[in-house]
Amino acid sequence: MSERSPNNVPESRFEIICQHGSARLGRLFTAHGVFETPIFMPVGTNANVKLMRSDELKKIGAGIILSNAYHVAVRPGLEVIELHGGLHEFMAWSGGILTDSGGFQLFSLKEFRKISDDGVLFVSPYDGSKLFLTPEMSMEIQKVLGSDIVMVLDHCLPIESSYKEALDAMRRTHEWAKRCLKHGVKEQQMLFAIAQGGAFEDLRKASAQFLSQLAFDGFAIGGLSLGEPFEKTLQLTHVTVSELPWEKPRYFMGGGSPKTIIELVTLGVDMFDSVYPTRLARHGGALTSLGRLNIKSARYKKDLSPIDERCDCLVCQNYTRAYIHHLLNRGEALAGMLLTHHNLYYMFKFMEFVRKSIKEGKVEEMRKEVVKTYEERRGNCVDPSTFDVDMSCRRC
Known part of the structure; x- marks a missing residue:
């Protein structure tokens, strides 16, 4: 010692x-x-x-x-x-x-x-x-x-x-x-x-x-x-x-x-x-298995789905995209709280998968999947014009 x-x-x-x-x-x-x-x-x-x-x-x-x-x-x-x-x-x-x-x-x-x-x-x-x-x-x-x-x-x-x-x-x-x-x-x-x-x-x-x-x-x-x-x-x-x-x-x-x-x-x-995950949340953005989602978008006004169908966090188990969209539309602090909870939960689970992929010798396969997911969904971020190299909002 x-x-x-x-x-x-x-x-x-x-x-x-x-x-x-x-x-x-x-x-x-x-x-x-x-x-x-x-x-x-x-x-x-x-x-x-x-x-x-x-x-x-x-x-x-x-x-x-x-x-x-x-x-x-x-x-x-x-x-x-x-x-x-x-x-x-x-x-x-x-x-x-x-x-x-x-x-x-x-x-x-x-x-x-x-x-x-x-x-x-x-x-x-x-x-x-x-x-x-x-x-x-x-x-x-x-x-x-x-x-x-x-x-x-x-x-x-x-x-x-x-x-x-x-x-x-x-x-x-x-x-x-x-x-x-x-x-x-x-x-x-x-x-x-x-x-x-x-x-x-x-x-x-x-x-x-x-x-x-x-x-x-x-x-x-x-x-x-x-x-x-x-x-x-x-x-x-x-x-x-x-x-x-x-x-x-x-x-x-x-x-x-x-x-x-x-x-x-x-x-x-x-x-x-x-x-990035917490700032994105405060601006209506969610990290998901499909990439980034802008829950502020009108497309989610009547969406009864959870933020991410594959996520088992407290938010995805209890709240719909429509409800969080409503909170964002009304400027309620709860929207940011729920999205922050989800985004951080997502990141910690993501890191678990990263560690597992290294252990199993599959990190390159995971890298390709993540890059494909987030590059293809880039147009659905909160505001693509404001995101820098790490996709953190420069306006904030």
Whole structure:
């Protein structure tokens, strides 16, 4: 037993059970449970997965959820989290938690931040208060939160950035990663590095090689699924993954559609997160065995079918498409709740099938089926013009 793992967490935090091609079936050991990979993590940026209670998430199969260290540190503030004893207690969640460091906010809050090699000065879009976030502070924040998986502070930049900009961001990401590693995390926490490099293969490769030499518990592919062509996503992921340690978990940040996940699983990725299923639900979209459905469409006004005939979730067992269409038409919050419940249940079942396909050596057959299903149904999404490479709505 490792001294770093007092709560029955083995020295090796990740084990690969079997592999088919590059796809891996594994187990991830955390202080709040052992989780099979590939795994999908729903996003709870503000310490909640929108429209879902923690007990509901547990019942439908959630294992690890994602929260955001920067947003939670700003509101409600670390002192409130400390009063509860950590993020798990604050949100009444007994499963795993991965916290993003604040690096993505360098991209998403570009009008409210100033970057230097020392760190990032954020001006809160809520109340104008200032926070100078350094790699060391990010580690301290995530220690207080008590998350199971801690992400290093990285410099995430737009995919269309120049080579010089990407090189500079990669250099800064590497320096910050070393500072995070030196500062350290709690004994029970895992620390993941994030490979960057923009849209450039040589930088992606160099970033993965550099970080692989350092003693991180896992590695993430960052700065993708930001609007680049899907084939570019696959190409850059492949280049990155090929340089990462085989024995460590690999996490693609921000990828969450069934098509994206199955394609990246075949490249050797183990972990995924995205707002895609929950955001789609709030806009009337459902994930089904037939592809995406827009329940707002008038065609469902008198449809007595469940969302998905093949689904056994609580929603599909009790409610019709017509009823949910009515709720959406009247702007009722229950519509989003029901669709969110269904979409997340669908994603967790989907991941079960992914893991089974790897175990049985049928992952390529599943990949072809999923790609066919979701490409053929693309015209029936909520609004095809607003969906990016990962089919997440750019307008939201």
